[in-house]
Amino acid sequence: MSEPEVLPHPDRAEIKxxxxxxxxxxxxxxxxxxxxxxxxxxxxxxxxxxxxxxxxTRTHHLRILREAGVITSRIVGTRRMINLRREDLDALFPGLLNGVLTALPPD
Incomplete structure (x- = not known):
């Protein structure tokens, strides 16, 4: 089985x-x-x-998040799998994700 294709995203040092x-x-x-x-x-x-x-429009929003360094996307078979870059974002901007997630209204 081949490795999943990871779509382009910025390296940690490039996230602004x-x-x-x-x-x-x-x-x-x-x-x-x-x-x-x-x-x-x-x-x-x-x-x-x-x-x-x-x-x-979903694809557009996912691309914006990926290009900003918020998520990674990889193609696995016919699916596009998404992960949050929590480790990178927490290292660069401590507390940012937790603050944003805490401030979101409940579903």
Missing amino acids: VDQVLQALGDPVRLEILRAVATAPPEGIACGEFPLPVGKS
Whole structure:
């Protein structure tokens, strides 16, 4: 079996706080953040959580989060698996993720 294809994302040193904050400044992307923050270690498939947008808009929001360094995406078979880059973000910006997640209203 071949290794999953990891989609391009910034290295830890390339993640910038302004890009992360801009990526998290959208309600749909905050919903994605909530979903990936509670996902199992293997991640969550991009279509496994409800969002109030169509497929192409979902893809756009996931790309924004990936390019900002908030998530990683990898292709496993026919699924795109998403993981939160918690370790990287916590190392670079201590408390940021916890603060954002705590401030989100309950589902």
